[in-house]
Amino acid sequence: MTLLRFDAVSKRYAGGHEALSDVSFAVEPGEMLFVTGHSGAGKSTLLRLIHLAEQPSRGTVLMEDRNLAKLRGRKVALQRRRVGVVFQDHRLLLDRSVYENVAMPLVIAGVPRAEIGPRVRRGLEKVGLADRERAKPRELSTGEQQRVGIARAVVAQPPLLIADEPTGNLDPTLAVDIMDLFASLPALGTTVIVASHDLMLVKRMRKRVLVLDHGRVLDDIPATELAS
């Protein structure tokens, strides 16, 4: 079953600006997809549609054959639990520890306390922050904060992870490290979609790339083409 499908999706905002126009593509489970394009190309809007922060003006967004536009109330929250999100500005809870931040999706999902500890520690191990679980986000470097954001996004093992410019605030070395971390997730069963305007970094990863321009799909380059 296809994990995510955009069928002729358009999004027009209240002011009349069309952020996405007739966008169609599909993502299979275990894939890693980069969405790239210049600023204002529609990358963030595309991710916001996946995460139910917006609804399409036309067309349908299907995740696991479920039409996201038809979800209402509690089902919106439940659907969001199936998509991990990594933000450029991390959006960590600053008055909570690293452990509490990473544990939050599990607390929200009602996972028993006995189960939360091992899963959080496993998530922190995965991002190399096992020894920082008691630290507050302000005590961490930008790269570490982003790693906490990633651990939080994957701790509940969602089938899909989306990241909006996750390396935007990082220096190039850290950016490569973070991208490598994302690249490791499909092997653990999480499909990853990363929006990034850094073409060089995207090319370097040699994964499938969806190129947007003024809200339209300009190109859909398979990983095999970039690898060769």
Add this chain to the structure above:
Amino acid sequence: MSATEAPAPKPAPRVDPATLESAKKVAAVRRRNRGPFARLRSWLDLHFYSLVSSLGRMAQRPAATTMTIGVMAIALALPLALWLALANVQRFSGTVSASRQITVFLHQDTGLDRANALATQLRARHDVANVIVRTPDEGLAEFRKMSDLAPSLDALEGNPLPPVLLVDPADDGAALAASLQAMPEAEIVQHDAVWRDRLSAWLAFGARIAWVLAVLLGAGALLVVGNTVRLDIQSRSDEIGVLQFLGATDGFVRRPFLYLGAIYGLAAGGLALGLLALAGVALQPSLARLVTSYGGGFALQGPGLVGALALLGGALLLGWLGAWLATGHHLRRNRPTRD
């Protein structure tokens, strides 16, 4: 260093044995945590999380918390104090009405034998419950006891007080009072029905005022909690947004604020009861002096256990409702989806 200068990409790591081992442990824990008891524990965990979160928020702002609870407590204490005052007055007037005889002052030249004969006649009437004869000597002794005029009374040559009949009516006493007034031996007949009716009317009016006050001040308490929770929500709107992105339901977002409102209410209710108890202690001595002059053994009564529990429950409900309204308003306005 730019991304172009970065080293060649590492191959995507495979799942290493340590990760697999860790995953197996997690899976084992997950297996243990299925079933109804695990779900109940999970539900309790969520509520525990919300409760701790609410207490943490209160502890972070002790001054604001104290002021909110104080204002709410006063808003609750005022109508309750009025109610208690009315209840006590009603009880007191009941005590007075229990001895609300028709007092018949006989002519001074009426002898004690005649007074006793009149009492015997009156006791035979169906509209008379009881008759007590108070002799002039008894009257003088009582007068001496209740006033500071003992030296002046000693200076009198004789006893100027007449015999008095204290008649308890079997009904409202109006007709009886009129017939007693017609007795040739009666000089003055004092019947308390008029002032009692007036008192009842004032008590009913006071009870209505207490209701109006309770509604107004209850609404005020509701707004106080609602506004406090609203400010708390505003200061945490970013956090709420993040929680919603992580999949938090409206219930999850709302629950800590509901606990916050309920705790505010409960604390305010407790403080209101404390304030009333203090007021009672402050008023009791002067009231005791006043009551003694009426010859009663009257003591102020508080709301009682049921009343206190009702106040606490009502206050808790008010706080909860204020928080529910404030969070509902915020969730409706700031829903990050589908608008």
